[in-house]
Amino acid sequence: MAACLSPTLPRQSIHRRCCWTPKLPSSSTATYCRRPHRRIIGTSPMAVSARASPAVAAAPGLDADDIRHPLDKQNTLLLKAIPGLNDIGKALLGPVSEQVMVLQNIGSSVLVSENQLPELHQLMIEAAKILNIESPDLYVRQNPVPNAYTLAINGKKPFVVVHTSLVELLTRKEMQAVLAHELGHLKCDHGVWLTFANILTTGAYTVPGFGMVAGFLEEQLFRWLRAAELTCDRAALLVVQDPKVVMSVLMKLAGGCPSLADQLNVDAFLEQARSYDKASSNPVGWYIRNAQTRELSHPLPVMRAREVDEWSRSQEYRTLSRKMFQ
Numbered sequence: 001m002a003a004c005l006s007p008t009l010p011r012q013s014i015h016r017r018c019c020w021t022p023k024l025p026s027s028s029t030a031t032y033c034r035r036p037h038r039r040i041i042g043t044s045p046m047a048v049s050a051r052a053s054p055a056v057a058a059a060p061g062l063d064a065d066d067i068r069h070p071l072d073k074q075n076t077l078l079l080k081a082i083p084g085l086n087d088i089g090k091a092l093l094g095p096v097s098e099q100v101m102v103l104q105n106i107g108s109s110v111l112v113s114e115n116q117l118p119e120l121h122q123l124m125i126e127a128a129k130i131l132n133i134e135s136p137d138l139y140v141r142q143n144p145v146p147n148a149y150t151l152a153i154n155g156k157k158p159f160v161v162v163h164t165s166l167v168e169l170l171t172r173k174e175m176q177a178v179l180a181h182e183l184g185h186l187k188c189d190h191g192v193w194l195t196f197a198n199i200l201t202t203g204a205y206t207v208p209g210f211g212m213v214a215g216f217l218e219e220q221l222f223r224w225l226r227a228a229e230l231t232c233d234r235a236a237l238l239v240v241q242d243p244k245v246v247m248s249v250l251m252k253l254a255g256g257c258p259s260l261a262d263q264l265n266v267d268a269f270l271e272q273a274r275s276y277d278k279a280s281s282n283p284v285g286w287y288i289r290n291a292q293t294r295e296l297s298h299p300l301p302v303m304r305a306r307e308v309d310e311w312s313r314s315q316e317y318r319t320l321s322r323k324m325f326q
Helices: 070-080 085-092 095-106 118-130 164-169 172-187 191-202 211-240 243-255 266-279 283-293 301-312 315-325
Strands: 002-004 109-111 137-141 148-151 159-163
Touching: 070 211, 095 109, 095 137, 095 148, 095 159, 118 137, 118 172, 118 211, 137 164, 148 172, 159 164, 159 172, 164 172, 172 191, 172 211, 172 243, 191 211, 211 243, 211 301, 211 315, 243 266, 243 301, 266 301, 301 315
Parallel strands: 137 159
Antiparallel strands: 002 148, 109 137, 148 159
16 A cells, blocks of 8 residues: 655545655555645655765665664554454455556656666665665656655555655755655555555445444554654665755645745754644643644654654664664
8 A cells, every 4th residue: 555755644545645745545655745634644857955975885784673663663563463454454455456556556657767767766776775675666746746655565566656746846865865765664564554554544434344443443553654654754864864854855845845945944943843842741732732643644744853853863873874884
């Protein structure tokens, strides 16, 4: 199923999301989404970012748990403890449905390769090498909503789709952060649970007798989804080696457009994140924050920016980064 980039979306379908935006046609991994909806599950010339790319280094020792966020680990264990979840997924999603999802997403997109949009192709190859993962296919799709998402179908090569509006919005380095985020979903095997989440939010309620069960699983899955996005933001940081690049992506997805891009200030956005923490630190604020976020497919952009900033300052990140790029 699909996974996305965007900030956050309402409980609608996990179809079009940008893990960094809303969500997209059901299939299997995650996305970068742009506007804080509540749920769903992210080309014109790309400007070169000011910071140079780190030397591309294969990281044969990189394990998914090296970048997995603690909340991702915790919520994955909780999902695995739910009896029969695998069987439910298999019953709701068959090979025909999967094929429909694949054709929906690649029938009207451009396949990126060495001979087609070679700059994007190179960004994907570099990111995949750093994360020690096989590079998936990459497609560019015409769409006015900035978004990127990953599809992982059983028995088929996974692929990533990016929307043209997202490419227009981001610099070259920011675009690589998005691709690395999507690769993070593949690196950490998020596809299985994303598939279940997509199924539950799109069709499970129509299955006789399954509505109450779906409601319970939906809450569990979206709690996990929000945690999985934090893991993938770590993958993005590990590849681009600059927290401000990742935070800039989140800032632009929250409230950016090409005409305003050169006026946006990452430091001010991070200060905004700290203000949000302060405003929600009292009991009433804490309750309101949790009520607002419990139905979201992605953590709020400011919360993700704060998490990226904190991990970039941690000994864990510094040790891992030295190991990979020394």
